[in-house]
Amino acid sequence: MAAPLQRRALWAEGLLLVAICLFCIFPFYWMVTTSLKTQVVALQSPPAWVFTPTLANYWEVLFEDKVGASLINSIIVAVCTTALAVILGTPAAYALARFEFRGKQDLWFWFITNRFVSPVVLAFPVFLISRELGLRDTHLALILMYLTFTLPIVIWICTDQFRSIPRELDEAALLEGASQWRIFRSICLPLAMPGVAVSSILSFIFSWNELLFAYILAPKAAKTAPAMAITFMEGYDVPYGKIMATSTLIVIPVLIFALIASKHLVRGLTMGAVK
């Protein structure tokens, strides 16, 4: 009696899972296939599902339309801001995990609130300041501004990680006469590497995806890939294949990193509120 009913429930569940997967994946499928279409095929109505693929769009955007240069800008900015966030953030995380001091809770909350500040609040003052200092359209301006979200992520995730390291280890080292800095560098930081890796991946993803700061602060020389991609929408003859080729080039590295860190992505997006 129960068996067929159960099997039907299992089928329903399976179908639901397939629907969820299709819903999530289909836009990607469409992005990649459109990037392999010539402009003529892309402008077929109704859209073609079967066609001869071509890599011409990739060739054109990479070597003729400066998307290659913008991807390099994106890499420079995302890697530098992530490195800086790790260098500045790991000692701070260690201090939050290990030391007791007045105002620790307030400092903690201040770090989270950065997650709530919209880039549009900071973009204009930073635009004016960077213009005064000659930093407009430089990688440095973006690298520094991206610290507003990469540094809190590194601090949050690494604090958790340092807390999970048994204190007996540092106590033993302290008895041996090691300084706090020595304990941090030689004992705790190597053990905290998983947290450092996860928070680095997350900072890289968030910096790579950022548009508003990039759009306002880096209009030409330091233009990043997302800001480059949206310039194709201007003009009359919208080149769908090229836009989707650029989009694919932007999204692929993020997806690889996101899948590697998939277990921790939620933790990063919720700033540790959900483990």
Added chain:
Amino acid sequence: MTAHVRRKTIVAFLGPAVAALLLVGIAPLLYAVWKSLHNFNLTKQAQTKFVGLSNYAEVLTDLSFWQAMGRTATLFLISVPIQIALGLLIAIVLHRPGLTLFKTLTRLSLVLPMATTYAVVGLLAQVMLNQKYGVVNQMLGWIGIDPINFIGDPTNAFIAVIIWDIWQWTPFVALVLLAGLSTVPPEIEEAAQLETKSQWLVLRYVQLPFLIPSLVAVLILRTADTLKLFDMPFTMTRGGPGSATEFIAVLIERVGNRQFDIGLASAQAIIMLAITIFLARLYIRFFYREVN
């Protein structure tokens, strides 16, 4: 041992990070407050003058500001409940035992939408929703619906933003709620399932109390992110047609970056920030009291 750490050591460890965040987070904010007290337009810098709170008065009485706020609230009130309902359904299905491999694959595919570059989502939306060449209209044609002008019509463009917001963030809500479900002690859940066959009763009386922290996190983060929402509508519609999809962050960007009125844009941004912080505090107070 923790008590014996000297002040100097603490400052050495925390100082650089705090200094960096003061420099990039607080200093521009203060500068924005200062600018918001001025009549400051990039194209008319010679006429810059201190005007006190008049920018704030202008924002608070400005219809377009409140309309953008209203649109942002409408988007939130429509898309977040749908995201929570669908996300809860997905989380419950993934939480059930069985079909393990299938569920792992589903969980991985859920990662895709939430990691996609937000600007790319807007571009993808343009391509897929195009009235003539778009695949969505082709599919609607299969079930006998005439092509819809998604991007060019005010109401449809708004609906398109809602749909893509749901596409991008339902997986996030699902994974957060799934993490919440896994905090329910398995003994309690099994005992409840022996008592009743109703999945609804188990959800309401056993699982829901454990889901409250996740739901609070979802509400706070979705509120903050909806107020921040810029990339996707900007790349999809530039806030148009007219101002149909001009959400609050898009409005502020237009005033500051396309009308060059940085004084007014700063005042708008500060008011928006105040609203964000107020809402976040409200949620924390309201919901956490319920839990305790």
